Amino acid sequence: MEPKVNPGEASPVGGAGEGRATGGGGPVRGGAGGEPGGPGSDLHLELSDGPGGRRGALMRALRDAVRTGRLAPGTRLPPYRTLAADLGLARNTVAEAYAELVAEGWLTARQGSGTRVADRAAPPDSGRPRRPTTPSRPRRPVHDLVQGTPDASAFPRTAWLASARRALTAAPHEAFGPGDPRGRTELRHAVAAYLARARGVRADPARIVVCSGFANALRLLGQVIDGTIAVESYGLGFHRSLLTAAGRTTFALPIDEHGAQVRELPGSGAAAALLTPAHQFPTGGPLHPARRAALIDWARAEGGVVLEDDYDGEFRYDRQPVGAVQGLDPDRVVYIGSVSKSLSPALRLGWMVLPGHLVDAVLELKGERESWASALEQLTLADFLASGSYDRHVRRMRRLYRRRRDRLVAALAERAPHVQVTGIAAGLHAVLGLPAGTERSVVQAAAWQGLAVEGLGLYRHGEATGVPGDGLVVGYGTPPEHAFAGALNALCEALPPPP
Incomplete structure (x- = not known):
C-alpha cells in the first residue's frame, strides 16, 4: 500500500514521469529541461548496512549526499516509485524515508513540484578560517571594443x-x-x-x-x-x-x-x-x-x-x-x-x-x-x-559593420578630431594613432571607463623594425547594436586631449 497523506499536506513524492534513479555510479545528472535532478535524471546512492534497515540506509545516503553538497539545494529527487524500483526497495520504504527527511528539514515537498533538497540544507561551514578568494580573471568590462569577434547577437x-x-x-x-x-x-x-x-x-x-x-x-x-x-x-x-x-x-x-x-x-x-x-x-x-x-x-x-x-x-x-x-x-x-x-x-x-x-x-x-x-x-x-x-548573411553584416565604422569615424571627428583613424576600408576594426608614449596610459584610462580595448603594441613582433608607433586597435564588430553608442562614448572619454 502507498502511505496515506493527510488532506492539505504536500506529498513527499514527485509527479508522474519526473525522473529515474539508479544505484549505479555517477553523480546527479540533469534531466529534461536542463534542471539538475529533474525529469529523466539519474541519482547515484550507495546504501550501507547499519541501524534502521534499508530505510535507515537510504536516509543516511541521502543526508550524506546533501551534507557533502553533491545534491545541491533545490535539486529535485526522483519519484519514490522510481527510486524504489531502481534500488530494489519497497515503495513504502522510500516514501517513509522521504517523509522523515522532510520532517527533519533536509527535504521539502510541494504538490506539483515534487520532492526537493531544502534551501537551508546546504553543507555546513567546516569551521576553518577561509582564505580570501580572488577571481580567476578580472570582471567583464561594461563595454567591449576588443577586435577579433563578430556581433554574436547577429x-x-x-x-x-x-x-x-x-x-x-x-x-x-x-x-x-x-x-x-x-x-x-x-x-x-x-x-x-x-x-x-x-x-x-x-x-x-x-x-x-x-x-x-x-x-x-x-x-x-x-x-x-x-x-x-x-x-x-x-x-x-x-x-x-x-x-x-x-x-x-x-x-x-x-x-x-x-x-x-x-x-x-x-x-x-x-x-x-x-x-x-x-x-x-x-x-x-x-x-x-x-x-x-x-x-x-x-x-x-x-x-x-x-x-x-x-x-x-x-x-x-x-x-x-x-x-x-x-x-x-x-x-x-x-x-x-x-x-x-x-x-x-x-x-x-x-x-x-x-x-x-x-x-x-x-x-x-x-x-x-x-x-x-x-x-x-x-x-x-x-x-x-x-x-x-x-x-545573404555576409551582405547584411557588411552593411551593419559599415554603419558602425561610419559611426566610429563620425564620433572621433566630432569629439577627438586630433586622432588619426586608419585601416578602415575593410575589416572589423580600426587603428587610432596616439601620441608617442601614451598608449599604455590610454588603455588604462579606457579600463577606468569600463572599456576593454587593446593597444597596437600588443601585436608587435619582438624583432619588429620600422614600427608604426603608439595606437589603439578598436574592434567595432563585437558589441551588440544597443551597446555600441555607450562603447563609443567610453572610447572618446578615454582618449587624450589635443596637444
Whole structure:
C-alpha cells in the first residue's frame, strides 16, 4: 500500500514521469529541461548496512549526499516509485524515508513540484578560517571594443536552423560514423564553389582539408613545413606562439602602408611566409599588387610556401574586392579561411586549400579520423553555402559593420578630431594613432571607463623594425547594436586631449 497523506499536506513524492534513479555510479545528472535532478535524471546512492534497515540506509545516503553538497539545494529527487524500483526497495520504504527527511528539514515537498533538497540544507561551514578568494580573471568590462569577434547577437539562427534541418534530413547514414580527416565531401565542394566565385581561389575539392579553425590549420602546417617562417612585424602573437610550439622559428617582415615588405624574403632562408594580404592585421590595407607578384616570384624561385590568412577578406567598404593571392599560384600558396569572423567562432570550422604536395602530409598528421570538426556542422555549413544563406548573411553584416565604422569615424571627428583613424576600408576594426608614449596610459584610462580595448603594441613582433608607433586597435564588430553608442562614448572619454 502507498502511505496515506493527510488532506492539505504536500506529498513527499514527485509527479508522474519526473525522473529515474539508479544505484549505479555517477553523480546527479540533469534531466529534461536542463534542471539538475529533474525529469529523466539519474541519482547515484550507495546504501550501507547499519541501524534502521534499508530505510535507515537510504536516509543516511541521502543526508550524506546533501551534507557533502553533491545534491545541491533545490535539486529535485526522483519519484519514490522510481527510486524504489531502481534500488530494489519497497515503495513504502522510500516514501517513509522521504517523509522523515522532510520532517527533519533536509527535504521539502510541494504538490506539483515534487520532492526537493531544502534551501537551508546546504553543507555546513567546516569551521576553518577561509582564505580570501580572488577571481580567476578580472570582471567583464561594461563595454567591449576588443577586435577579433563578430556581433554574436547577429548570428543567423533561423537560416542556420533551416540549413541544419535540411542537412540532417539529407545526410547519408555514413555521416554518423567516424569522420573523414579531409572533411565532408559536401562541404569541400561547397567551399570550393564559394571561394572560386567570391575570393578568386582556384580550389579543387580534392585539395581542400577541413579543420576546426585557423589555429588548428596553423598547428598542422607548422608541423608539416620544415624551416623558418617569416611573419608580418605586426600580427597575432597567438599565431606566432603556435608556430614556435611546433618548433618553427619566426622572423619579422617590416610593414608599411602597402603591407608586408616582401623584398626581405629572397635570401632570408625562410621556408614559408605567413601573411594577411587582403587586409593586413592589425594595421589595415591590402598587400600592394607589385608585392603580391614579388611574393609569388620568391616562392617559385626558392621553393617557399605562402600561408595566406584571408583575414576579413569578405568585409570591404570603400574599395573594390581584393582577390586571394592563391589565385596567382595554387601550387605555392596555402589558402586558409574560416567562419570565425563571418559567422561565429563557436562553430569551429575552417579550411585549408593546399598545394598538391602538402595534402598527404597534412592528412597523415590529422590521422585516420576527424578529431575536432563536427560532421553535422560541416553538413549544415555546406547547405548554408549552397543555399545562398551565407552570401545573404555576409551582405547584411557588411552593411551593419559599415554603419558602425561610419559611426566610429563620425564620433572621433566630432569629439577627438586630433586622432588619426586608419585601416578602415575593410575589416572589423580600426587603428587610432596616439601620441608617442601614451598608449599604455590610454588603455588604462579606457579600463577606468569600463572599456576593454587593446593597444597596437600588443601585436608587435619582438624583432619588429620600422614600427608604426603608439595606437589603439578598436574592434567595432563585437558589441551588440544597443551597446555600441555607450562603447563609443567610453572610447572618446578615454582618449587624450589635443596637444
